[in-house]
Amino acid sequence: MLVISCIKQVPDTTQVQIDPVTNTLIRDGIPFIINPYDAHALEEGLRLKDRYDVRTVALSMGPPNTEATLRKACALGVDEAILLSDRAFGGADTLATSKVLSAAIERLAAQEDVGIVFCGKQTIDGDTAQVGPGIASRLGFSQLTLVDRIESIDFPRKTITVRRKLEGRHEIVEAPLPVMITVVRELNRPRYPVVAMRLAAREAAITVWDNSVLKLDAATVGLKGSPTWVSKIFSPERDQGEIIGDGIKNPVGTASLLLDKLLDKDLLTI
Amino acid sequence: MSPHQAIFTTLFAVAVLSFLFSCYQRVRLVAIGASENRFDDPLARLRGMFRYAFAQKRVLARPYGVNHFLLFWAFMLLLTANGAFLLEGLIPGFSLASALPAPLGHGQELLFDIVSLVALGSVLVALARRLFFPPAYLGNDYTRPASGEALLILGMIAALMTAFFLLNAARIALGQAGTWQPVSSALAGLLNGLSPSVLEGVAGVSWWLHALVLLLFMNLLPRSKHMHILTAIPNCYFNGPARPNVQSREAFEKGRRYGVGSVEQFSWKDLLDSLTCTECGRCQDLCPAHATTKPLNPRRIVHDIKLNLLMNGPALRDGAPGTLALIGDAGEGTVGEEAIWACTTCGACTSVCPVLIEQMPKIIKMRRHLVQEKARFPEELLNLFENMEQRSNPWGIAPSERTKWSSQLGDRTFKPGETEYLFFVGCAGTFDSRNKHVTVALATILDAAGVSWGTLGREERCCGDSVRRLGNEYVFDAMAGENVALFREKGITRVVTQCPHCFSTLKNDYRQYGLDIEVLHHSHLLARLVAEGRLTPAGQASFGKVMFHDSCYLGRHNDTYEAPRIVLAAATGTAPAEFGRNHENGFCCGAGGGRMWLEEQSGTRINLERIREAMQQRPDTLCVSCPYCMTMMEDGLKDLGVADAVRVRDIAEIMADGIR
Numbered sequence A: 001m002l003v004i005s006c007i008k009q010v011p012d013t014t015q016v017q018i019d020p021v022t023n024t025l026i027r028d029g030i031p032f033i034i035n036p037y038d039a040h041a042l043e044e045g046l047r048l049k050d051r052y053d054v055r056t057v058a059l060s061m062g063p064p065n066t067e068a069t070l071r072k073a074c075a076l077g078v079d080e081a082i083l084l085s086d087r088a089f090g091g092a093d094t095l096a097t098s099k100v101l102s103a104a105i106e107r108l109a110a111q112e113d114v115g116i117v118f119c120g121k122q123t124i125d126g127d128t129a130q131v132g133p134g135i136a137s138r139l140g141f142s143q144l145t146l147v148d149r150i151e152s153i154d155f156p157r158k159t160i161t162v163r164r165k166l167e168g169r170h171e172i173v174e175a176p177l178p179v180m181i182t183v184v185r186e187l188n189r190p191r192y193p194v195v196a197m198r199l200a201a202r203e204a205a206i207t208v209w210d211n212s213v214l215k216l217d218a219a220t221v222g223l224k225g226s227p228t229w230v231s232k233i234f235s236p237e238r239d240q241g242e243i244i245g246d247g248i249k250n251p252v253g254t255a256s257l258l259l260d261k262l263l264d265k266d267l268l269t270i
Numbered sequence B: 001m002s003p004h005q006a007i008f009t010t011l012f013a014v015a016v017l018s019f020l021f022s023c024y025q026r027v028r029l030v031a032i033g034a035s036e037n038r039f040d041d042p043l044a045r046l047r048g049m050f051r052y053a054f055a056q057k058r059v060l061a062r063p064y065g066v067n068h069f070l071l072f073w074a075f076m077l078l079l080t081a082n083g084a085f086l087l088e089g090l091i092p093g094f095s096l097a098s099a100l101p102a103p104l105g106h107g108q109e110l111l112f113d114i115v116s117l118v119a120l121g122s123v124l125v126a127l128a129r130r131l132f133f134p135p136a137y138l139g140n141d142y143t144r145p146a147s148g149e150a151l152l153i154l155g156m157i158a159a160l161m162t163a164f165f166l167l168n169a170a171r172i173a174l175g176q177a178g179t180w181q182p183v184s185s186a187l188a189g190l191l192n193g194l195s196p197s198v199l200e201g202v203a204g205v206s207w208w209l210h211a212l213v214l215l216l217f218m219n220l221l222p223r224s225k226h227m228h229i230l231t232a233i234p235n236c237y238f239n240g241p242a243r244p245n246v247q248s249r250e251a252f253e254k255g256r257r258y259g260v261g262s263v264e265q266f267s268w269k270d271l272l273d274s275l276t277c278t279e280c281g282r283c284q285d286l287c288p289a290h291a292t293t294k295p296l297n298p299r300r301i302v303h304d305i306k307l308n309l310l311m312n313g314p315a316l317r318d319g320a321p322g323t324l325a326l327i328g329d330a331g332e333g334t335v336g337e338e339a340i341w342a343c344t345t346c347g348a349c350t351s352v353c354p355v356l357i358e359q360m361p362k363i364i365k366m367r368r369h370l371v372q373e374k375a376r377f378p379e380e381l382l383n384l385f386e387n388m389e390q391r392s393n394p395w396g397i398a399p400s401e402r403t404k405w406s407s408q409l410g411d412r413t414f415k416p417g418e419t420e421y422l423f424f425v426g427c428a429g430t431f432d433s434r435n436k437h438v439t440v441a442l443a444t445i446l447d448a449a450g451v452s453w454g455t456l457g458r459e460e461r462c463c464g465d466s467v468r469r470l471g472n473e474y475v476f477d478a479m480a481g482e483n484v485a486l487f488r489e490k491g492i493t494r495v496v497t498q499c500p501h502c503f504s505t506l507k508n509d510y511r512q513y514g515l516d517i518e519v520l521h522h523s524h525l526l527a528r529l530v531a532e533g534r535l536t537p538a539g540q541a542s543f544g545k546v547m548f549h550d551s552c553y554l555g556r557h558n559d560t561y562e563a564p565r566i567v568l569a570a571a572t573g574t575a576p577a578e579f580g581r582n583h584e585n586g587f588c589c590g591a592g593g594g595r596m597w598l599e600e601q602s603g604t605r606i607n608l609e610r611i612r613e614a615m616q617q618r619p620d621t622l623c624v625s626c627p628y629c630m631t632m633m634e635d636g637l638k639d640l641g642v643a644d645a646v647r648v649r650d651i652a653e654i655m656a657d658g659i660r
């Protein structure tokens, strides 16, 4: 059985600034990272590989430099990394993105039984949370969003039971395979790559599929196939306050930064 | 051949062969270790060997060491006496006294007689110490001060000396030996009334007692902690690099192993170290992790490596896997992971060990294995490692924020060819809100003294100290490579830092990457500016009673003790007060070795122990020279509820006040 993790390479948004003149993102010199939620999607695929006899694939659509992120996935231990890259795919909205990703998954499914497609809950740049559900509807897969725990997989019956994290409650759901699952951070703790794997990943072969492989109608992908256009990006004016630290990656450190600030400004009395 | 001679010759041959065989086995065990070049610079090595092994520099650093010094030298001199004794047993009629011309013969009689008395006295002192007033650090969870082994060895030495005196006394009484032996002669006086046959009997029994104990003693050596009698001298010769806190580089190539996960991956010198430990307990006594009841004891690490080697060595030598894990929780002979992570790399152990054992570097080697081959480390480190790799600072703050601390100072970019000093601000000096005050204070002082300085601004990156000490050499290697390239590109030749960790890393670790430039800690530069008259503080900085806390990375790791004290004396007009444990004996704040980023899960807290020590003297100001010490001291004062009574200041803050 094949387990696919869809990962997107995104700019490290805490470092991104918006050009006030052109209203576009200034990406110069900004490092790219794996979309944080996708790191958990990848990890869950690897955990299934550790426990069961499954093959894992990391799948990403993006410009050629996305290879760097796929190499990181190799260093963590995926069996295969596939980059979907073609000028024709550029400028895609969620509709066109899910189309290309679905086509690639179908292509894989032609060779091998696809059981689970993991996606992040959403990205930190586009933030739409639509790509995963888009894939599920196109392929007719079961759709389990916001999953924070995999309860069990019944291989003979081809079903999966998961826990979904909803506001104020949890939901245990069972669904038939194949399934598309979007994951939240509570699902797992991503592993750290060991050096031998990092070195192997430097030389790992990354499969690249362009449109000559996927053979999609050029009018239905990329900018041309995207009904949604981003007409303007701007940062809302903030006349007060500041953002400190990174409360998601380093909650304790950020809390102490905040405390330091408050102490500095004498806003706390102790 | 007389029966006496025949029996002795046989015993002697068996004992020597068995001794040689034990030594051969030990050498073969050491030889399974990885190769490491400890053969360079023989002159410096000989000097070190003389200083530490023969002159016993570190043994003598403690008052009781005098006793060991006496015993050591008595032992060295008596080697000749015992050699002569053995020859006497093998060659009938041989005697050193008659083999030498008269004055020399008499001289050696006198010498050996007196030295034997000294040895007997030392042994009795040692026995009494172990039995009646043992220091706390002699014992621990696997051995007692009055352990059977220790008592046996001391008892044997005492027996050797006693037999020696009895033998000589009986011979003198029989008129068979010279009288240049005051102690033996005095004893002979007591035997005078005895008949010649009884005296013959006393001589015979003493001779055999001496012979048997001597041969047994020789055979016990390689099988006990007294192995150090054989290995301490070579161990001092093969001493490691001058800076034990600069870990060796690793080559990242496919198929290699990283760090040490099983005993044969240690270098042969590490294994020799393990056989050399004298169980003196000095490292245990000074280790901050042990003092705060954490599961780390540097001596125990060395002991466990030795046991693991003895247990697994024979199998490993034959290419089979060992049966006892080196890292894990299998009890004696394995090192627990918690112990490995508890080390602050303070260097107290390496700088106190009398036989120059390198305890802390072994810990780092095991960390390297855990991080790089097993990806196993305390949870908190995942964020740290990712922040370091992605954003080159421990907090994961955007690099674009690096210039914020200096927004008031205008453009202070380092200009190649124009600026003299690169001010390497460091992550804490850049991002930590408390420490930014130190950065600003230092900038103010440098301006006041007319020093030409500039920073790398947004281009500055973390030096990588924490990741290296935490065993993440792969990430450190990349960080160091990038920093060194940047320094070269900018033509940087002089650097000043305000953090001993940046300082030590740029100065010592980067040398491995070919960067050989002048690196100063701010205490060095400030002391120099004071000496040159470019800083003229009024000596009135008002901080009350100022107490100086030595940073491990400035002090023990870089021998800088006086510069910060000179700065303080100049700024305040008086020499700072000292902690009970100061200079080489300083006690860590608890944050080195990457511990800054880890919770202290077990035992008491290291910083609280240090604050309690400070509070005995009721200082008004605790003075530090390191951002980590600053955080640990401030936290400690708050936790003990005395933050109102004592403030923490960096030397730069005190100097800035002094010149205001």
Ligand SMILES: Cc1cc2nc3c(=O)[nH]c(=O)nc-3n(C[C@H](O)[C@H](O)[C@@H](O)COP(=O)(O)OP(=O)(O)OC[C@H]3O[C@@H](n4cnc5c(N)ncnc54)[C@H](O)[C@@H]3O)c2cc1C
Residues within 6 Å of the ligand: A006, A007, A008, A009, A035, A037, A038, A041, A059, A060, A061, A062, A091, A092, A093, A094, A095, A097, A101, A118, A119, A120, A121, A122, A123, A125, A126, A127, A128, A129, A130, A131, A132, A228, A230, A233
């Ligand atoms: C600032 C900004 C605003 C945007 N606004 C819109 C908008 O309003 N409407 C719109 O249609 N498009 C929008 N886009 C474009 C959109 O981000 C991308 O075109 C689309 O490819 C992915 O949508 P997302 O990033 O929101 O992904 P999400 O739907 O949030 O992503 C969910 C998951 O899908 C998977 N995934 C997403 N993209 C990829 C990929 N390229 N390769 C592999 N897996 C992937 C990942 O697992 C991810 O975690 C915007 C882009 C930016 C940069």
Ligand code: SF4
Residues within 6 Å of the ligand: B283, B286, B287, B288, B289, B290, B296, B297, B298, B342, B343, B344, B345, B346, B347, B348, B349, B350, B359, B360
């Ligand atoms: S370096 Fe310091 S903390 Fe580490 S083992 Fe040695 S004495 Fe203990």
Ligand code: SF4
Residues within 6 Å of the ligand: B276, B277, B278, B279, B280, B281, B282, B283, B284, B298, B299, B302, B352, B353, B354, B355, B356, B357, B359
């Ligand atoms: S390692 Fe050194 S200091 Fe520690 S007990 Fe052994 S000999 Fe003594």
